[in-house]
Amino acid sequence: VNSCTFCAILAGELPSTIVHQDQVCIAIMDIQPVNPGHLLLITREHFTGFKDLPPEICSQFFTRAQKLADAIRQSGIQCEGINVLLADGTAAGQQVPHFHLHIIPRFQEDSFGFQFSPRYAELPTRDELENNAYYIRQALENLPAA
Ligand SMILES: [Zn+2]
Numbered sequence: 001v002n003s004c005t006f007c008a009i010l011a012g013e014l015p016s017t018i019v020h021q022d023q024v025c026i027a028i029m030d031i032q033p034v035n036p037g038h039l040l041l042i043t044r045e046h047f048t049g050f051k052d053l054p055p056e057i058c059s060q061f062f063t064r065a066q067k068l069a070d071a072i073r074q075s076g077i078q079c080e081g082i083n084v085l086l087a088d089g090t091a092a093g094q095q096v097p098h099f100h101l102h103i104i105p106r107f108q109e110d111s112f113g114f115q116f117s118p119r120y121a122e123l124p125t126r127d128e129l130e131n132n133a134y135y136i137r138q139a140l141e142n143l144p145a146a
Helices: 005-010 055-074 126-142
Strands: 018-021 025-029 039-043 081-085 100-106
Touching (some): 005 025, 005 039, 018 055, 025 055, 039 055, 055 100
Antiparallel strands (some): 025 039, 039 100
């Protein structure tokens, strides 16, 4: 039996309700949905983090995500908007260490939302924005070419 929950689902060792599957990914119903129609889109291959996805798989995966989000909107399930949520790392709320995307139908007053820290109200200075942009640009330049 697979120790990874999603690999176990992909192997048919755990039950799931499948919405779509292809060579790259599988979409299943989240068993604890934020709202009805909440999907999980999971890579067929076991990758842990966002950065681990090869470009070709990444591109096909997000194209599929776009289509599934559109299908939710057209499905008749209550949906006035969609959140596509990628939790990359435990601190970001990733609960299963197998790359996946949450596709969540949203509607006014569904009582779901993001919680901001108190410092969110204090806007950073332009210098602070420039400094952080500098660090990220440096890191970007030092990444291996795709
Ligand atoms: Zn896995």
